[in-house]
Structures are given as C-alpha cells and as structure tokens.
Amino acid sequence: MSPYSESSLKAELNERGYRLTPQRQTILHIFQTLPKGEHLSAEDLHTILKKQNERISLSTVYRTLHLMAYMGILRELELAEGHKHYELNRPYPEHHHHLVCVYCNRTLEFKNELVSNIGAKEAEAEGYYLLDCQLTLYVTGPNCDPANPCDASIPLDAIWFQED
Numbered sequence: 407m408s409p410y411s412e413s414s415l416k417a418e419l420n421e422r423g424y425r426l427t428p429q430r431q432t433i434l435h436i437f438q439t440l441p442k443g444e445h446l447s448a449e450d451l452h453t454i455l456k457k458q459n460e461r462i463s464l465s466t467v468y469r470t471l472h473l474m475a476y477m478g479i480l481r482e483l484e485l486a487e488g489h490k491h492y493e494l495n496r497p498y499p500e501h502h503h504h505l506v507c508v509y510c511n512r513t514l515e516f517k518n519e520l521v522s523n524i525g526a527k528e529a530e531a532e533g534y535y536l537l538d539c540q541l542t543l544y545v546t547g548p549n550c551d552p553a554n555p556c557d558a559s560i561p562l563d564a565i566w567f568q569e570d
C-alpha cells in the first residue's frame with residue numbers, strides 16, 4: 407500500500423472496513439508534509455493541531471494515532487524511553503531504522519537492506535509476512551554529553567541520513 411495517494415489509501419481502507427474521517431485526513435496530511443526524518447509524539451501532534459485551530463483533545467489524538475498505526479497508515483516507534491513517536495508507514499522494503507542519541511534523544515534515520523532482508527527471511531521461515539522491521543540503535547552523539555547535548559541547530563539529518 408502506498409501511503410502517499412489519499413484516494414488509493416481511502417479505497418484500500420474502505421475495503422478493509424475503515425474510514426478515513428476528516429480528522430484522520432487532517433492528521434495524515436500533517437505527517438505527509440513533515441520534513442524528512444521528523445517523528446511526532448502525540449503531544450507534538452496535539453500542539454500542531456492546536457496551532458491549526460483543530461479542536462481535538464489529547465486523548466483523542468492518542469487514540470487516533472494508535473488506530474492509524476493499527477490501520478497501517480502510520481508506524482509506531484519506541485524511540486526514547488516511555489515515549490511513542492509516529493511517522494508515515496512506508497511498506498517493505500522501504501523500511502528504515504533509527505539511531506537515537508541517549509543524551510539528547512535526537513533521532514537519525516538510516517536504511518539497511520540487510521537488516522530488512524533478515525527480518526523478511528525470518529518471518530517467511532515461520533510462514534509469516536513481514537509488516538514492519540525496526541532496528542533502533544541507542545548511541546551517544548559525536549559532540550554530545552549529558553552536560554552539553556548535541557547542538558540542535560545543526561541539521562544532523564543532512565549529515566547522517568544515508569540513502570542506499
């Protein structure tokens with residue numbers, strides 16, 4: 407399923423008995439227009455919605471994010487401790503993985519075919535189909551320590567993100 411065409415997504419969801427309500431469409435649009443490499447928590451999304459004058463309570467945001475992940479539209483990530491983040495779900499083999507700096511929670515994305523292929527093979531060996539494969543590496547940033555977290559003004563995305 408391509409997450410990028412709204413009409414094909416709508417059709418696919420209808421087929422599976424789900425509806426892309428205006429509220430979910432608004433949320434989907436926010437994720438579609440996020441800069442590459444950005445992930446949103448429920449609180450982040452709630453703040454953005456408030457700025458757009460959308461009246462959606464935080465508890466509804468939590469439920470909607472969870473449901474949209476269940477529907478396969480979003481990908482739920484356990485990055486920092488006790489904090490779920492979300493991004494658009496891109497189907498295998500478009501899966502990417504994350505590096506998380508334990509000092510500042512800065513998150514960097516990388517792609518690695520090998521990791522995704524191992525996931526697919528393991529799933530297939532058991533007769534399952536791979537839906538998602540996430541490798542999260544917990545790291546300490548090159549110029550980061552607890553007293554002096556990574557400089558957030560440096561667009562690390564530009565330095566670190568690797569396409570295959």
Ligand SMILES: [Zn+2]
Pocket residue numbers: 507508509510511512546547550551555556
């Ligand atoms: Zn850091």
Ligand SMILES: [Zn+2]
Pocket residue numbers: 443445493502503504515
């Ligand atoms: Zn990501």
